[in-house]
Amino acid sequence: MLVNLSQVLSIAEQESIAIPAFNVYNLETALGVAHAAEALYAPVIFQVYSRLFTNNLAQYLAPSILKLIEDLPVPCAFHLDHGASMAEVQKALRSGASGIMIDASKWELDENIRLTKEVVTLCSSVGVPVEGELGHVGTTKDAVQAEYTKVDEAVWYVQETGVAALAVMIGTAHGRYLQAPKLDIKRLSEIANATRIPIVLHGGSGIPDDQIRQAITSGVRKVNFGTDVCYSFLNSVRSTSEDIVGVDLFMKEPTAAVEAFAREKITLLRTKL
Template sequence: MALVPVADLLVQAEKGGYAVGAFNANNMEIVQAIMEAARLEKAPVIMQASQGAIQYAGLDFITGMVKIAAGDEDIPVALHLDHGTSFEQVIRCIRGGFTSVMYDGSKLPLEENIAITKKVIEIARAVGVSVEAELGKIGGTEDNVSVDEREAMFTDPEEARYFVEQTGVDSLAVAIGTAHGQYKGEPRLDFDRLAKIRQLTNIPIVLHGSSGVPDDQIRKAISLGVRKVNIDTNIREAFVGKMREELAKNEREIDPRKILGPAREAAVEIIREKIRLFGSAGRI
């Protein structure tokens, strides 16, 4: 099946009151795991690549793997750039075949963020690519995108309203208490802030840094308008944890397939759990 824009998936998620999982495609085995989980759960899915993943694997390899995986199944799949922090990176991904991009200008002054986001949208819309933006700073670290936790700032609802009115962006990532990477304590999401942002913007909200957020908080966030939920760390934990387990069984093993195969299966299981949690299972 041909790749689809994230915006198309979020329209259906809005109608159904669920969220679509956005899972980071860091290597071939994880791409295969995302696709297998989506097939087993009969769910739409977003495969996303960060700037770090693109630097590691190469833009053509990422795009090629996802296109091959999606082509094998009758499942709606979007290929999304996660945290594109430069206009040039976003344009390269659009030219490379991505069906959705995130321009992350959250570190910039508001008006500069708006100006560049509008430029991205103008180009992306002309070729049917959807656009996600971000307001507020999400703590923790994700590949090369870092924000000191002490400087992490929540999204201002009125600023979000103004930003959406000025840009017409398809979806908005907001800072309401999540963090990239592994949590040092239990997160507490600001649901009042989320509800206000949703009320004022009336567009699909994106939740970044969702690995480690308790299930009940994820469900409540979805009930308040979150339609895309990003998961990366939980997949890495399951994948690498299983690799370590397999190597511990046989330290002399040199066949990578015997290590990466079980790791891929562990990734399938955690992704299936997330798909069910988000309410997107059985939606196709």
């Protein structure tokens, strides 16, 4: 069943867990996530990266995601990930997204607030909650990490924008880590306590399990997984027998690989310290 971002995150808050947000790119990755959610009777968030709305591929993927969510017996959200501009936000809303992330974190604080507030105003008119980002979460390829999110700026940002969830920079990055990251759990806890809204952890792929559990205990209610969804799918594609010619049959193993990965992360995010 389709719910909005705030509704699914309220479940996480009530149970002191985190909801996994899986980036999906085609029917098979979406199916794998759906099968895992159904098997474990667990709420999840289906995310589509901004690029797929920029190049209009999402208009073909979105109906499949919405149908999968409609048929699931648990509440799930359909979310735009790292919305690059108002154009992608509008496309996502037209495609049925029940959550929107606008990423204006590369700008200075005042401009980030201005752009985020515009998106919150638009989305509020159709009842869709917004996730913002303060403290730019870059990639594992970056030579230098951005400065960690400051507590006082986080409070100001949340008050000024009205976002429903906040992605912060506390030591994570997008992509595959060359070495395990060390999260600033103290900073995370301070931000969560000061802002009193769900905190989002980006760059979830490759973070050690113990640190993810600590992050959840400290206020994280949504954890994003993108890179490892791709690897679970692609590694299986590369190892599937070339003798299987029917594409629907060929895709069974890659879909099952995504399901196995999703099951693992759902279980992790529901396991308390």
